Amino acid sequence: MSPTSFASSADLGEKEQTLEVLAEGVYALTAEGDPNIGAIEGEDFVVCFEALATPVAAQDWLRKLREHTDKPVRYLVLSHYHAVRVLGASAFDAETIVSHETTRALIEERGKEDWASEFGRMPRLAKAADSVPGLTWPTLTFADKLTIDLGGGRGDLVLQHFGRGHTEGDITAWLPKQKILFAGDLVEAQAALYTGDAFHRDWSTGTLDRIKALGAEVLIGGRGAVSHGREAVDAAIEQTRHFIEVMLAEVGAVQQRGGTLKEAFEATHAALNEKYGHWPIFEHCLPFDVSRVWDELSGIERPVIWTAERDREVWDQLQG
DSSP: OOOSSSTTTTOOSOOOOEEEEEETTEEEEEETTEEEEEEEEOSSOEEEEOOOSSHHHHHHHHHHHTTTOOOOEEEEEOSSOOHHHHTTGGGGOOSEEEEEHHHHHHHHHHHHHHHHHHHHHOGGGSTTGGGOOSOOOOSEEESSEEEEEOOTTOOEEEEEOOSSSSSTTOOEEEETTTTEEEEETTOOBSSOOOOTTOOHHHIIIIIHHHHHHTOOSEEEESSBOOEESHHHHHHHHHHHHHHHHHHHHHHHHHHHTTOOHHHHHHHHHHHHHHHHTTSTTHHHHHHHHHHHHHHHHTTOOSOOOOOHHHHHHHHHHHTO
């Protein structure tokens, strides 16, 4: 049950990347459970969704994208603040970097700590870490919804905040004409959830309900394969919901009987392992997930900032 290596520090093998053309001018790059990334063509510009962990990693993605379009990147959309999603932003040379207003505040509050934390947990993703020029700062933020007219009969791209979930400031990118949804880490498809900065009760109820109500027919989650068809989309949403609900139930039961955080971790691991244990980053994520669920159910409203030092303490306590 207990891995010998911290988080994903020993996961150094390259993952095979797959670029899918989901509709005319709509692209997704998946990589065997590594963070997904995407792009949407407008009439004379491109909107990119997520930025990867470093400019060098992002340049690899952009070379693949440039085999399909040479339009300039007008918008770079960041679904949330985590370092492996945002620190590659400088490679895009985007006119505008878009996020939820809370994401910008979170970068200011905890961006430096998250950078050190995530690069320590996932060193393979931090390709050429010294190419990161600094924190990524959004230049356009919004509270509820932002609509981008793609032009040329391509329809709209709707950026929207559906409520607290994976973080306080997650947004999705929805193409209503094509019924394609870039969900960020609010939904995973056959990949374990990271919930160390989450609001589990909001996420598993209203936030996922509102995402499901869109009726997407193609969904690109934060990790895992692209979900094609309503049945697969709904399955990915419900897998995400179930993972959260199990954690809430198991941790809550241990707390109610006066147990310890270690006991809550062991109970949650036992409850999830058979169904989810073989999925990417399960062992990596679960100690941080359970720690946050424990805090949330203890009345700690906002996630405690993860630092490289706190990461090791929690890991040693729960996976050691």
